[in-house]
Amino acid sequence: MSFGKIIGDYELIGKINKGGIAEIHKARHRGNGALYALRIMLPQIPKTARNVRLFVGGAEIVKSLDHPNLVKVLDVVLSKEMPYVVMEYVEGNNLKHCLIHHDSRVQEGAVDILMRIAQGLHFLHTCHILHRDIKPENILISDRTDVKIADFSLAVRKGKDQVSSRSISGSRSYIAPERILLKRYDERSDIYSFGITAYELLTGRVPYAGTTDQEVLSKHVSRWVRPQSVRRWNPSVPRQLEEIVMGCMRKDPAERYPHVGLVIRDLEQVPRDARRSSEQEGGDKRQAGNLRYNPVDEEVAEE
Ligand SMILES: Nc1ncnc2c1ncn2[C@@H]1O[C@H](COP(=O)(O)OP(=O)(O)OP(=O)(O)O)[C@@H](O)[C@H]1O
Ligand SMILES: [Mg+2]
Numbered sequence: 001m002s003f004g005k006i007i008g009d010y011e012l013i014g015k016i017n018k019g020g021i022a023e024i025h026k027a028r029h030r031g032n033g034a035l036y037a038l039r040i041m042l043p044q045i046p047k048t049a050r051n052v053r054l055f056v057g058g059a060e061i062v063k064s065l066d067h068p069n070l071v072k073v074l075d076v077v078l079s080k081e082m083p084y085v086v087m088e089y090v091e092g093n094n095l096k097h098c099l100i101h102h103d104s105r106v107q108e109g110a111v112d113i114l115m116r117i118a119q120g121l122h123f124l125h126t127c128h129i130l131h132r133d134i135k136p137e138n139i140l141i142s143d144r145t146d147v148k149i150a151d152f153s154l155a156v157r158k159g160k161d162q163v164s165s166r167s168i169s170g171s172r173s174y175i176a177p178e179r180i181l182l183k184r185y186d187e188r189s190d191i192y193s194f195g196i197t198a199y200e201l202l203t204g205r206v207p208y209a210g211t212t213d214q215e216v217l218s219k220h221v222s223r224w225v226r227p228q229s230v231r232r233w234n235p236s237v238p239r240q241l242e243e244i245v246m247g248c249m250r251k252d253p254a255e256r257y258p259h260v261g262l263v264i265r266d267l268e269q270v271p272r273d274a275r276r277s278s279e280q281e282g283g284d285k286r287q288a289g290n291l292r293y294n295p296v297d298e299e300v301a302e303e
Pocket of ligand 2 (some may be wrong): 138
């Protein structure tokens with residue numbers, strides 16, 4: 001899809017991203033000139049009811065939601081030839097990109113970023129919606145340092161005794177064990193993925209890596225594979241913060257934080273300047289400031 005193309009009331013002015021089923025474009029409203037992000041179903045994908053349902057995902061569910069830490073979905077247009085979703089445009093980058101490029105705002109503002117992700121997630125859960133794909137690529141950090149949860153492709157309304165029906169969907173490095181095992185899941189599965197995201201933010205690596213889906217997924221579920229501590233990789237992280245992250249990442253959902261409100265409560269107690277606080281604690285400073293990002297090959301298992 002090219003620059004200058006007109007879609008409904010919008011003119012495309014630059015491609016942001018291409019996924020398996022959709023492209024995201026920066027677009028300008030032809031009436032008021034305001035900028036938006038358009039998620040457009042790829043022209044070559046057959047517009048079968050199933051594909052369109054996959055494309056829309058949870059966009060309809062989150063459409064009316066308004067929270068500073070969620071990307072606002074403004075409209076879902078189901079035109080026969082080219083379905084698209086209109087979102088607020090966030091000028092900036094996703095958290096994964098910031099980590100790979102050692103964006104200093106991310107290291108310095110880690111607690112604040114985690115707090116704001118947690119607040120967006122808490123709001124979503126209060127609206128009885130599960131995100132099901134919390135990970136750094138789906139967190140947008142704006143140039144004005146807003147933090148917003150994006151990508152509601154897998155979002156669903158919370159059901160009673162919710163079970164993944166046929167196969168797992170999610171991202172292998174972040175998905176909760178109970179979802180891998182196709183067991184009952186609830187908001188605690190999002191808390192697990194939030195925990196892995198927090199671990200990656202603080203250490204520059206995911207706790208369970210591997211070369212195949214099978215290898216990574218089995219590490220999530222195995223009782224015998226324990227994650228290395230956060231401070232093993234980044235001693236400047238206060239113990240208090242490490243405990244919160246580990247509390248989110250417990251393999252058994254019953255041992256995890258039961259809801260995000262409690263994660264927020266505990267994050268509020270963590271000193272915002274993690275580095276300074278660990279120095280006050282007399283923490284090990286060997287690696288402080290030397291954090292390197294360890295890229296992992298991330299794949300999405302489709303439902
Ligand atoms: N509203 C937005 N404003 C600016 N950039 C965005 C916006 N939404 C998404 N992006 C950028 O596009 C990237 C991909 O977006 P998103 O995660 O929604 O799609 P995807 O993962 O490719 O799609 P899907 O999960 O549906 O296959 C994000 O990581 C972000 O960099
Ligand atoms: Mg995504």
